[in-house]
Amino acid sequence: MGDTFRESMGWLHTWAGVVLGALLFAVFWTGTLSVFDKEIDRWMMPETRLAATDRLSWPPLLDTARELAPDAPFWSFFLPSERVPVVRIFYRNSAGDFTFRDIEPRTGALLPDAGTLAGTRFIFPFHYSLHLRWNDLGYWLVGLAGMATLVLLVSGVVIHRKIFMDFFTFRPDRKLPRSSLDLHNLTGVLALPFHFVMALSGLIIFIAIYFPAVISSAYDGDRAAFYKEAFGIYRTNTSGEPASQSLAPLDDMVAEASRRWNGEPPQLVRVWHPNDAEAYVEVRHSVKKSVSYKLDAVYFDGIMGAVLHEHSSGPVVSVQRFIAGLHFIQFEHWPLRWIYFVLGLSGCVMIATGYIYWLETRRKRHAAQGLPGVRIVEGLTVGSVSGIVIATLAFFVANRLLPFDTSFVGQDRAALEVWAFYLVWLVTFAHAWARPGRAWREQCWTIAGLAVLAVVLNAATTGDHLVRSLAHRHLWPVAGMDLLLLAGAAVALLIALRLARRCRAVHPSQNALKAAE
C-alpha cells in the first residue's frame, strides 16, 4: 500500500476516510446530539416539561402500574432526576411488547403517550445501532466505524510531519484545500484524546456483542453464566401462587439499598412478578453521582422486604463500567456535558473537512481525466454532512407539526416522525447528486430555514417561547435546544452567504449572463 510506513498509513487514512466517512459522520452527529438526548426529549415531549422533584410517593405509582400492566412479569421504575422529571415505567404490554409510559412522580398520574421516539429512543439508539436490528447488523456497522475511527486517528498521527504546529495553524484565507486541511488537523489534533477515548470506550461498552468468543471462552460458551457473574443478573422463578399479602414498603427497600451505598440513591426499582408470592424487588445504583456506570444492585424479597442478594462488580468489570460511564456521561456535570458536545461537533468538522480536502485536491484532475470520483464523493459528502442535519431538523419539525393520534398508512405518529427523518435524508442525497456545485449552499439555506421554523413551531404549539423558557428553571432544556437551533441557523446562514459570495467571485461571467437574461 506504499513503500514506507508513512505512505502506507497515508493510503489507509485516505481510503478508510472516504469509504467510511459518511457512516462515521452519522455516528458522530447522532452521538453528539445524544449528549443532550434527555433535553431533546423535553423539547419533543412537551407534557414532560415538569419541575424536577426528589419526592415521590410509591403507593400511587404502584396503583398506576397495576392499572397499566396488571399481568406484566416486571415493572421497571426509572426514578426522576434533574434531567428527567418524570418516573418512566418500562413493562411488557398484553401483546408481549416491551414498552414504557411516563408518570407524574408525586401524584402517580399517567402522562399522555408522547407519540414520539424523541432523543432517547430514536437519536441515541441510532448512534449505536443505526436502528438496523436484523442480526445486530447496525451494531456491527457502528463497531466497524469505531475501529475505523481508531485506525484513522493513529494513521492520521503517523502521516503528520509537524503535529505540534497543527495545534496553532488555521489559515482560512488560503485556498480551500489548504484551509480545509488546516481545520481538519486542528479539530483532529486538538480533540485527539477525546476522539480516541470515545471510539474505544464505545466499542468496550459492547464487549459481549463484539467479542462473544472471548467473553464466553472461560465459560465453555455459556454466556448467561457470564452475565450472571459479571453483571450480577439475579433471577428466581415464580411460585405460581398469587401473593397473599401486598408488597412490602418500597421506600424502606430504597433506603436500605442507599444505606449500603454510602447514601447514594438508586436510579431504578424493578418489581419482579408483582402478583406472585415469590415477588422480588431489584434496586439498582444511581449513575448520576460518579463517572462509573455502575451495575451494583440489591435484591429484596417483595413480600417480607428482606435482602435476598447483593451484587457489586469485581475490579476488572468496575474498570469496564468506568469506561462505559465515560462514554455514556449520565453523571451530573453540566460544564463537562457542554465540553462533550463541543468536542463531538469538532469531530463532525474533522470528518467534513477531511472529505472537502479529498475533493478539492482531486477536482481538477478528475475533471480533466473524466473520472467520476469527485462527483460521486461530493454527493456523498453533502448528503451525509448537511443532509443528516436537515433530516434531524425535519424530525424535530415533524414532531411539532403532527397532531396527536395521527396515523397514516398504518404508521403511528412516532413512526411517521422517523419516516420524515429517513425520507428527507434520502432527498438530500438525491439533491446533492442532482445539483453539484449548488448543493452545499442550498442545503445550508434549508438548515437555517428549518431550524428557525422549529423554534417558531415550538413557541406556537407549546407556548414555551424563549422569554418564558429562559425565565423558568425547569424549561431550561427547552431554552437550550431553541438557542442551539438558532445558533445552528446562524452558522448555516453565514456559510450559505459566504458560499454565494465565492460563487460570484469564481463565476462572475455566468452570473452576469444570468442577470442579463
Next chain:
Amino acid sequence: MKSPTHFAKPNNSNRFSPASSWRITQRLLLAIVGGYFTAAGIAALMALALSRVMPPSEAGTLMAMLAFVIYLALLLWAFAERRSARLWWVLGLGGALAFGGAEMLPALTGAPRG
C-alpha cells in the same frame, strides 16, 4: 517549506487494474476478517489462561477489552506489511489456529469454572 500535502497526493497510478484490485481485496479481507479472528482468538486463549488466576468473568472482560487494542494493532500492520505471504501466515493461518484453538480447548481440557 515542504509541501504539507505529501500524503494521499493524487497521482495517476491509482487507476485500478484487475491485479491491483485483487491485491487490495485480499488485503482488506485479511485485515478486517482475518485480523478480527486473530485478535479474538488470541484474546480468548489468554482469557482462558487468566481464568485460572482470576474469576472467569474478570478474565473474559479484561481480554475482551484488550482485544480491541490487539485488533487495532493487527489492522494497522496489515496495511503496512509489504509481503502479503506474511499476512496469510499470521492473519490467515494464525487466526484460524488461535480462534479454533480457543473454541476447542475448553472442550478438550474441561473448562475451569469460577
